[in-house]
């Protein structure tokens with residue numbers, strides 16, 4: 001059984017099957033991309049993985065433990081955290097506070113420790129602070145740790161979002177279009193950063209429209225179209241898969257038609 005194993009999951013919205021019996025898997029330390037035209041079901045799949053949508057058909061397991069059916073916060077505790085398509089930071093909090101917030105998923109002291117500010121509480125908080133700084137150092141945000149998140153350039157905000165997901169202690173990171181809105185230099189830096197996550201042992205599941213990023217970085221790619229998995233394989237296999245090419249080109253023709261009319 002793979003580290004992350006998703007088996008035959010489906011999600012319906014009324015008559016629409018947004019995710020149709022999809023199975024995917026990822027080993028520890030793998031970078032796995034999920035691609036497909038607009039409306040293919042990628043975000044719905046992420047919402048099922050993270051417990052935002054309750055899985056009623058199929059099963060998801062992480063490190064041998066069934067996580068489908070768990071609440072989102074319990075899935076984070078089990079080791080899977082995400083970022084969103086649109087940055088969702090606490091803009092009026094400082095950079096380091098955003099990271100510390102992620103860490104509080106796994107606190108080692110009790111409520112009474114916190115109220116009484118016991119030695120255990122203080123030493124746990126000091127260690128968290130040091131760890132947050134180490135994390136910010138690794139994503140080149142240490143110098144900006146006291147800035148308000150809202151004042152960061154866009155590329156920094158996206159990296160901070162990833163840092164907050166890592167801060168939860170998650171081993172699996174789900175990144176929803178991390179390169180969206182980034183300039184080429186920021187995208188290159190992101191690519192290096194995701195590679196570093198992999199070398200640190202994280203499993204990364206990526207939804208991304210930037211094909212050069214996907215083709216460069218992925219160990220394995222899954223392709224969805226109309227909720228169904230239509231292909232899986234290595235980047236070079238996916239790039240020449242006729243069904244994949246048709247799914248993309250077909251959809252592009254529709255767009256061209258609607259623009260013409």
Ligand SMILES: Nc1ncnc2c1ncn2[C@@H]1O[C@H](COP(=O)(O)OP(=O)(O)OP(=O)(O)O)[C@@H](O)[C@H]1O
Pocket residue numbers: 013016018036037038039040041042043044045
């Ligand atoms: N909450 C919802 N209620 C009803 N239909 C939904 C809901 N969420 C998604 N859908 C529909 O399910 C299908 C899959 O949508 P989803 O957002 O998962 O696709 P996607 O691959 O992430 O698309 P994009 O690349 O545009 O973000 C679409 O037809 C969408 O309209």
